[in-house]
Amino acid sequence: MLTVAQLLEPLARHRTNEIVVTTMSVVRPWGRVSDSDLDFASADSAMGHAADLALGIALARPERRVVALNGDGSMLMCLGTLATVVEMAPPNYVLVVSDNGEFEITGHQPVAAGDRIDYAGLAEAAGFRSVYRFEDPRAWAAAVPEVLSCVGPTFVHAIVEPGTEGPIGRTDDEPARYLRYSLADWSDIFRSALAESSGPLPAPNEPG
Amino acid sequence: MSRPSETISLLVRAGITHVVGIPDSTSGPLFQEVRRHPTIRLVTVTREGEAFAVASGLWLGHAAPLVVIQNTGLLESGDSIRGTAMRMGAGIPVVVTGRGYAKMARAGVGPGAPRTLELMTRPDVDSTALLTEPTLEAWGIPHELCGSGDDPAEGVRRVVEQARAERRPAVLVLTRSFT
Numbered sequence: 001m002l003t004v005a006q007l008l009e010p011l012a013r014h015r016t017n018e019i020v021v022t023t024m025s026v027v028r029p030w031g032r033v034s035d036s037d038l039d040f041a042s043a044d045s046a047m048g049h050a051a052d053l054a055l056g057i058a059l060a061r062p063e064r065r066v067v068a069l070n071g072d073g074s075m076l077m078c079l080g081t082l083a084t085v086v087e088m089a090p091p092n093y094v095l096v097v098s099d100n101g102e103f104e105i106t107g108h109q110p111v112a113a114g115d116r117i118d119y120a121g122l123a124e125a126a127g128f129r130s131v132y133r134f135e136d137p138r139a140w141a142a143a144v145p146e147v148l149s150c151v152g153p154t155f156v157h158a159i160v161e162p163g164t165e166g167p168i169g170r171t172d173d174e175p176a177r178y179l180r181y182s183l184a185d186w187s188d189i190f191r192s193a194l195a196e197s198s199g200p201l202p203a204p205n206e207p208g
Numbered sequence: 209m210s211r212p213s214e215t216i217s218l219l220v221r222a223g224i225t226h227v228v229g230i231p232d233s234t235s236g237p238l239f240q241e242v243r244r245h246p247t248i249r250l251v252t253v254t255r256e257g258e259a260f261a262v263a264s265g266l267w268l269g270h271a272a273p274l275v276v277i278q279n280t281g282l283l284e285s286g287d288s289i290r291g292t293a294m295r296m297g298a299g300i301p302v303v304v305t306g307r308g309y310a311k312m313a314r315a316g317v318g319p320g321a322p323r324t325l326e327l328m329t330r331p332d333v334d335s336t337a338l339l340t341e342p343t344l345e346a347w348g349i350p351h352e353l354c355g356s357g358d359d360p361a362e363g364v365r366r367v368v369e370q371a372r373a374e375r376r377p378a379v380l381v382l383t384r385s386f387t
Contacts, residue, residue, distance in 0.1 A: 040268065046291025049261035052253070053292060056265020056273070059226065059251065080254025084262070088251060184297035184375075190268060 004029045004163045006137035007098055010144045011067070017197060018065040018094075018148065019057055023050035025104040025165045026069045031176020037193030040186070041178050043168045048077025051095055055085055058093040061198065065092045065148060072099040073111045075119060082126040085153050089129070094147060096156040105165050123155035130154040212237045212386045218361045219248060219274060222368045224301075226251055228263045229276035234305040238276065238386055256281025257288035260377075263300050264292035274368070275302040279340040279381070289347065289377060299371040299378075303364060306383040308334025309355075344379055351379035360386050 004026060011020075012033040022030045023042045030039065040057075042050035054068035075097050085093060101114035120133040130150045134140040140158065147156060174180050181189065215238060219227070228251040231239040242250045251266075253259045256277040263273040277285070282304050293300050311334045312318065319341040321327055328335050344351045350370055354363040363380045371378040 044291045044295045047287045049288050049292060052258045052261035053265040056262040057269045060266045060269025060271035081258060084253050183295040187296040
């Protein structure tokens with residue numbers, strides 16, 4: 001089993017220009033290992049919609065890899081997104097499910113059937129092109145470069161120990177910089193950073 | 209009176225890059241045209257709340273999505289609209305096809321009728337239509353109705369402009385067909 005830090009640190013080490021979308025129990029931990037304007041915290045509680053939000057970014061920016069750091073509870077709230085991803089088949093999309101078996105930040109309540117669900121099996125059956133499952137931190141750390149470069153859509157099921165994260169707010173004293181802004185203000189920062197780092201953006205209605 | 213192809217032309221002129229949603233019998237012809245379109249991409253989702261998250265992601269990536277869903281799905285979408293597009297200040301135009309408006313008219317009631325237990329359980333009233341506009345008002349989402357005699361393409365043009373100008377979702381409730 002991985003700790004959240006063992007899940008996130010190798011990803012931060014190997015990350016180059018990827019966009020990273022976080023939600024729930026990984027929002028603050030990711031902010032401790034990354035401080036990029038291309039990080040986006042889907043932290044205003046939208047009932048499991050981080051994976052589909054990240055899908056939208058991946059479809060808009062096919063030249064950029066987009067990594068969604070989802071939770072198991074969030075994944076269960078929006079399982080249909082597995083089908084939507086497969087239907088659109090973005091090769092630049094990586095969905096990581098950090099499976100700790102509980103709704104950590106709302107008080108460690110167990111998720112339904114959390115000890116039985118095989119998320120990698122669900123992704124494989126749905127038709128994800130590349131599917132991985134990790135329990136060993138060394139195996140995960142060694143595989144990150146491959147995960148970030150293989151042809152997607154890619155799915156990673158990571159078995160993770162429950163952490164100690166509490167409810168997420170957006171306040172000036174949050175250690176994670178992307179939580180010191182309103183979602184609207186950070187959206188502007190993100191969009192500006194994406195435009196600056198991507199070069200000229202496609203004109204409206206150009207294919208792709 | 210506009211046809212889907214006229215609406216498509218309007219979407220191209222308005223710079224719409226993606227249509228995101230779930231089709232019904234009203235929006236089906238539009239979805240078919242978008243599916244064949246050379247530049248506008250169709251994203252068919254599995255439930256309507258997903259449409260707003262995908263559209264918000266598209267907006268973050270500098271694309272210009274249009275969400276097209278039925279009013280039943282709009283009611284399902286509440287927390288997704290709130291937690292994504294509205295919190296982000298994303299100017300996303302939305303077409304909501306209005307199930308139940310004809311039935312409501314035949315029953316002699318309108319969206320302003322008091323939502324009593326008697327009304328909400330009447331078999332001749334579709335409670336989806338009854339709740340659509342009050343729900344949009346409660347959520348603070350600007351909206352307009354497009355009924356018989358109104359031009360859907362013109363209505364779409366207005367909500368696209370309004371959503372972009374006000375940086376929030378704006379909704380056209382379509383109670384007639386596209387054709």
